[in-house]
Amino acid sequence: MSGSAGLAADVAVVGAGALGAATAAELAAMGARVLLIDRPGSPNASSVAAGMLAPAFESVLEEATPERAALLKGARDLWPELAARTGVELIRDGAAWAGPEPRKMAERLRTLGFKARLKDGKAFTSDDWRLVPSQALAALIDAPGVRYRRAQVEGLERSGDGWELACADGEPSRAARVVVATGVHKTMEGPRALKRTLARVSLIKGQIARVRVTPPPCVLRGEGVYVVPDGTGVLVGATMEPGQRDLLVDERVITELIRRASVLWPPLATARAQWARAGVRGATPDGLPLAGEIEDGLFAALAPRRNGWLLAAMIARITTASLSGRKPDEDALRFSPSRF
Template sequence: MTSSSCIVIVGAGVLGLCTAFELNRRGRSVVVIDPGEANASAVAAGMIAPAMEAAIDDASAERAALFRASRDLWPDFAQAAGITLARRPAEWRGGDAGGIAARMRALGFEARMNGDRVVTDEDYQVDPGLALAAMKAVLGDAVVTGRVEAVARVGDSWRVQTDRAELLTDAVVLATGAERAVSGLPRAVRQRVEAIQPIRGQIGSTTQALAAHVVRGPGAYVAPMGTGVVVGATMEPGRRDTAPDAAAGERLVQAAWWVLGRTPEPLEIEWRAGVRGATADGLPLAGAAVGGPGLFMALAPRRNGWLLGPVVGQVVADAIEGRAASPHARALDPGRF
């Protein structure tokens, strides 16, 4: 198969699919190359949590504004994509609750104390598996299974060689997470991809309904998912292995029981691990790639891929279409380093 009119998006995690969905609803033709294996976006709790994330990381006012702006895009985005958006309280228990509440309020987020706990209504959640499936359903045949083996500049276009087909396109979006650089990328682009740090994250799921809303605390969180909950999550820089670690799982479970304030009891938990990418400042690379005309980036969101998906999609789509940059494009500019 050869195409010269479609925008090729390499990767089918949350940032790749959000970008594809945004372009699709602007009337642009896209092809998403999906490796067809579980990615870090699926191994997640689906938190869209600007208030908690900003407070936990002691974020700047500018970063908090970016988090809030992307969260505010979610209701319309979810409705258009057929994604169920859970809007329920999120809670922080123990470990400097007063400081967490103060930082939320200082950044303009609503927060209230409930005894020694902090509660906010600013954070949302999606089911990652269902949300990825919903976006793929809307995109339909535009999502194709394959693995990109190489890219090459051909005149003013790019040739994308997969293990199943060859495509010719004017625009390629690299949405490859923490994967190694694709062969054939210009040196400047390859260097930026290779500078992305892999971070392994382990999360567990159980059918036991331990919490009706997201509960966070030092060392763990418990979040509703399906008929049960997920317990997470580790952040292990430099690791690319995805085999579950029993010791790490036990530490998460013990921390989760402490956060919940409950006596430990036997749990049947299915553990999974994924590898996400992170930049030096913790924000994704989104926009035109430096040193590669016709190349764009939508990758490396650290732990905020689900939160930042819609704003990344808009920033990348604007860059491809040559529109005026959004107010948050500079913060995500791949050339900022």
């Protein structure tokens, strides 16, 4: 996968969230010289997340078809190999439905092909896993062969046998090929194909809080809220606020989120947030990311909506295959940037 020897990298990946960092690690494992560039300052949406690899409950709560559920489960199943290679720690303690009608929830999970049983009055599945976003991002960014740079990429332009990336700090980078893995930065200048791709991405703000309370034994899910064990506390999330791109935390929203979460985990009833954060996710009309070639030498790996961590290993594999010139398989076609 080697590009021109005169360029700084074979591939530059713009954006070090779950999709970008996983793609960079996958490309490096294939032998490419990879430059991973992420903007300084505000944390990306993947770091403002609970890190759930949750095909089971995401499928049920999103009313997915059996085909979509199988796709999400397949995405989760690609994680053990990537995790073993990069040092990402996977936590496989399952998840439980603490909302109403647990028996019906268990039936819905089984209908979609997931393991489910009643446990302590809740619908429990071992098919949902999780990771710690901070640990996972650090492991992927530090993967062998990945060179990491903090810079705001303001534009892309063809230059000789590759691309020049104009950066806000005045120091451009050059690479044979580029993967755009940030769907929030819609002002990035570049070819028309890039602008058309970014125009398809809508924005969804999400707010999440950490609360220092005794954690439950596994992830708890309910209608529009979740509780995730986090060391000596829990993560409570997350809102879905379409069209919003600010990173401001609304204390009233957080208070209401914790109140709703206390129905799932009563110790939260008298607790207050230790901290709260906001992130902005990219999304497409059908809820699946864009992954693959935009035009010659320019690729996308972005807009995963609320399933960035779950889909990261699959998007990394698909993007790497596209860069290698392999014919897209059925899964890859579902994520093609040209599908809209």
